[in-house]
Amino acid sequence: DGGITQSPKYLFRKEGQNVTLSCEQNLNHDAMYWYRQDPGQGLRLIYYSQIVNDFQKGDIAEGYSVSREKKESFPLTVTSAQKNPTAFYLCASSLQGPDTQYFGPGTRLTVL
């Protein structure tokens, strides 16, 4: 899992601002995912992508946007439309098909 990185580790945002979380992988994985984790809860899927220039909404996509211009990169933008954005955000990647997901170290976003 050293091949997938996220930045920054901590991020503070004022209400009304958009912020972009970075996710990069050098594992040559086609599939990439964004999850949100709230205290004491599981991982909820925000967006996922299986190939470049294509992505799908997950279970809680409202207020978020993504792009997949390169195979290695899958940035997530948290927009001002997201009502409660304070959370721990995890990016993951995997090979095509049913396979292990490798997670990045996460970004902890706090809205002030």
Add this chain to the structure above:
Amino acid sequence: GENVEQHPSTLSVQEGDSAVIKCTYSDSASNYFPWYKQELGKRPQLIIDIRSNVGEKKDQRIAVTLNKTAKHFSLHITETQPEDSAVYFCAASRNSGGYQKVTFGTGTKLQVIP
């Protein structure tokens, strides 16, 4: 869509005892079932997985069983050690419109008491 339920939400065991965590899923099309361990403040990491054509898999002190008919799968940890203390997540993965979609359980916080 898929729904994965995980029980218990917390589990305390004495060091050396066994721990069992159970998950149920709703979509019979799910075909891959990974288990992840997440230590405090860290990323989830795969500890074991099982595919739908297999009923049981073991890796040292960890084993997973799958009952496709009943749509449930379980994680078994034997001879627990303090370093097993963490949050464990089950997941069910299925093909959805050409994409592999993964649904996670809500997690089990395991505490191993020395």
